Amino acid sequence: MLFMAEMTVKIPASLDPQLVEQLKADEKAMSQRLQREGKWRHLWRVVGQYANVSIFDVGDNDELHTLLTMLPLYPYMEIKVTPLAQHGSAIAPN
Template identity: 70%
Template sequence: MLFMVQMQVNIPATLDKAVADQLKKDEKEMSQKLQREGKWRDLWRVVGQYANVSIFNVSGNDELHNILSALPLYPFMTISVTPLTQHPSAIAQIG
């Protein structure tokens, strides 16, 4: 199943810089692993914000929830999830 996931990150200014830097490093490693596995299909930065729009290709709601809640920056995110399906006028096929 495909999902569009919008993530807004809000790391508190009071969080220790070394802790924040480590969380960002861990987040990058995890996101790249999921991209290599094909689960995190697309990752787009929202210009001017600490935010992204991503496309996930996972088995369903539970798998997506488990992935998102395991992200190192998850405690500092506001997340919006939209399930996607093939549009009848689309030339490219989902897969």
């Protein structure tokens, strides 16, 4: 199943800078692993924001929920998820 996730990161200014850098490094490693596994199919930066638009390809809602809540920056994210379906006018399959 394909899902679009719009993620905005809001890290509190009071958070320890070393912790923030470690969380970012862990987040990068996890996102790249999930991309190599084919679960995180697309990842785009939203210009001018600490935000992204991503496309996930997972088995079901529960798998996506588990994946998102495992992200190191999850406690500092606002996430909007939209399920996707093939459009009848698309010339290429998902």
